[in-house]
Amino acid sequence: MKKPTVITGTVGNDAHVIGTKILSRALREAGFNVVELGILTPTDEFIKAAIETDADAILMSSLYGMAELDVTGFKEKCIEAGLDDVLLYIGGILGVGRRDAKEDEEKFKKLGFDRVFPPETELKLAIGDLWADLKAKGKV
Numbered sequence: 001m002k003k004p005t006v007i008t009g010t011v012g013n014d015a016h017v018i019g020t021k022i023l024s025r026a027l028r029e030a031g032f033n034v035v036e037l038g039i040l041t042p043t044d045e046f047i048k049a050a051i052e053t054d055a056d057a058i059l060m061s062s063l064y065g066m067a068e069l070d071v072t073g074f075k076e077k078c079i080e081a082g083l084d085d086v087l088l089y090i091g092g093i094l095g096v097g098r099r100d101a102k103e104d105e106e107k108f109k110k111l112g113f114d115r116v117f118p119p120e121t122e123l124k125l126a127i128g129d130l131w132a133d134l135k136a137k138g139k140v
């Protein structure tokens with residue numbers, strides 16, 4: 001079976017690197033081929049990398065509070081680029097100040113993300129969700 005390929009990185013002008021590094025490592029240990037874009041990654045770079053590597057999922061991080069601004073229109077750009085079938089996950093601190101995880105989930109799902117994760121997420125569970133979503137799409 002081909003290893004699923006996933007793209008990770010911190011979106012926009014965000015320079016917080018630790019979360020995306022830990023996530024990337026956990027994904028690698030779980031058997032994924034991980035393309036790590038690191039910090040300060042424009043949305044177009046996620047799209048370019050997903051096309052080049054025929055990726056199965058994009059897992060974005062954002063901590064600095066500007067995620068909504070950074071990712072508005074991202075799903076539409078993915079569709080235009082022919083990436084309709086690529087899973088979109090986002091996690092971190094998805095706005096400024098105290099967060100309501102449920103509200104963040106609703107907001108980012110409306111923006112086209114398949115799953116939305118708060119900072120206290122257990123990565124094992126998130127990776128379990130990813131396997132389940134890939135299986136449901138017949139990709140693993």
Ligand code: B12
Nearest residue numbers: 014015016017018019059061064065091092096097119126
């Ligand atoms: C370390 C740190 C910094 C370091 C970053 C160093 C580096 N190179 O990474 C420095 C000092 C540079 C920094 C800068 C800034 N920071 Co800062 N920083 C932090 C701090 C203390 C810890 C972040 C961290 O590394 N956590 C540890 C990692 C392991 O956790 P994590 O990133 O949350 O990731 C985990 C989960 O969220 C999850 N996860 C993350 N992404 C994803 C994605 C998916 C798909 C999934 C499944 C899971 C997942 O899995 C990870 C592993 O468990 C936080 C405080 C905090 N409580 O988070 C503030 C914090 C994030 N910073 C903050 C701010 C405001 C800034 C600055 C804007 C400050 C300034 N005025 O300059 C700048 C931004 C610079 C920039 N361009 O991004 C705020 C954000 C406020 C908000 N969102 O409301 C915070 C929350 C501090 C605060 N309480 O105000 N910061």
